[in-house]
Amino acid sequence: MRADRIALRLAAVAVASVGAVALWGFVVDPDPAFRWVLMASWLPALWAFLEAAQERGSDPEVGRRIMTMHRFTIAWIGLALAVQVGVKLAVHEHMLSAELAPLGRRIGGLMLGTGLIVFGNHLPTLRSPWSTRTQPFDWQRVHRFAGWALVLGGVGICLLWLALPVAAAARATGQLLALVMILAVGRKAVSVVARLVAPPPARP
């Protein structure tokens, strides 16, 4: 089977898993309901946005490769989230021993870290039509910077979940993720502002 078909099916399974776990969470502990609605909706919303906004560009092969990578990432993140929350709910409902709760959270944390490493590693090779259109001169440097930030952040998250107690690892993961996102988005913002201030010379 082609990689894009596998990615599509895995992403669908992951989104369905997150939805099922969110529904289960709502049944078990409905208050406040918005957290379960948020949990069930953010991943399919992100996926729908990426699918709708992704332009195929002049080369359909490039668009297909980019979407395959995005779908694998959505699948990986969705499965990590479903494992983390699912194990927590199963322990709450006495379906799993409480001793297994930290293990489930560690597995979810390690999946998140490895997902970031894999996606970050490929990010600089993805010539997204958005980037090439909006920043034809700088997209490469922005993607390289964001790729390195994600890979190093992913390695850091894996190390945190291997070395720290669960509560400390969860707290530090949130902080590290926020830092990585600020760095990646900040680099993009710097590039956009620099282009507005001093537009690059037109290529012949």
Add this chain to the structure above:
Amino acid sequence: MNTVFKALSDPTRRRVLQLLGEGPLTAGELADRFELSKPTMSGHFSVLREADLIVAEKRGTTITYHLKLSVLEDALLGFARAFRLGDETAPTPERAVEGAGRAG
């Protein structure tokens, strides 16, 4: 992976990747920055393309090259540059001994 190591083991190809790291360049612009013949440069480009480290975009008669390095390949490039792999001017123990002999 073998093709990647082969591509990164040559200082000229590493310099090409370094130049492309600053932005896309045409084959002519790249060739102008080296004192090498066009067929030799073309050979280097084809090794880099084979290793999937660069992408060629053809518009009319102009070929523009873009970098296509993953983070891992970027790190390997950094190591290859730091240790000057395949660089005949890089200091080695043998050359250091020869140099010391000449100095003495």
